[in-house]
Amino acid sequence: MSSIKQFQVTFDCSEPERLARFWCEVLGYVVPPAPKEFATWEEYHRSLSPEDQVTYFACSDPSGAGPRLLFQRVPEGKTVKNRLHLDVRVGTGLVGEERLATLEAECARLIPLGAIHVRTLYDGNDSCIVMQDIEGNEFCID
Template structure:
């Protein structure tokens, strides 16, 4: 049996960064565990102090196909280039002639949410893609 994967991000503001990635991927906030109406109900029962409740945030694929993304508060900021990044497929099933327009359009939407566009590439074999960073500086590509 294959292992499952969770992608974990260090963050200054877990909920804000998680909300950005949920919008980017079409994910939703992870619902509270069964038997609890809200996360606060669950955290109250577990004895989590109110000042620690913003230390983590999770988003999930509503269809259950993609990995869970977890955002954890850390005191330090990002200081170097990612060694791993996510490629976000926004052109699936579309003719190559439309890829640049689709990527640029989505990049513009994400910039309005706090992302930054770093550079564009158009390679004969690899195709078109845009390197971007999320609101906390984590690199990802729109392909």
């Protein structure tokens, strides 16, 4: 029986590098170094044929604990609600007003990055904030 130790989350998108850099800011992730024969990712992408340029971009957790995120360009745009979304866990262990205040502070940090506040769910003790990233993908601040 196999025991999977690592996994990658892949997003279909229209602008892989832009979306990857957004999620780096959200999660504190980093862009891995470019292949060793290239000084930058831009230089690497320029070396590819025009049809292959910037078809994907990745970012990863610098601690190695979280999954790698891969963003791949697809021709079609997003048309319906995500079947899968990320929960950004900033309020773990908090309840009530303290939890809500922590989530709202994170929401305020993400809006200038291009995130959109969709709605706040609050029942007096538990809460989460539904947001969209810069390409309209839903995620929650939890």
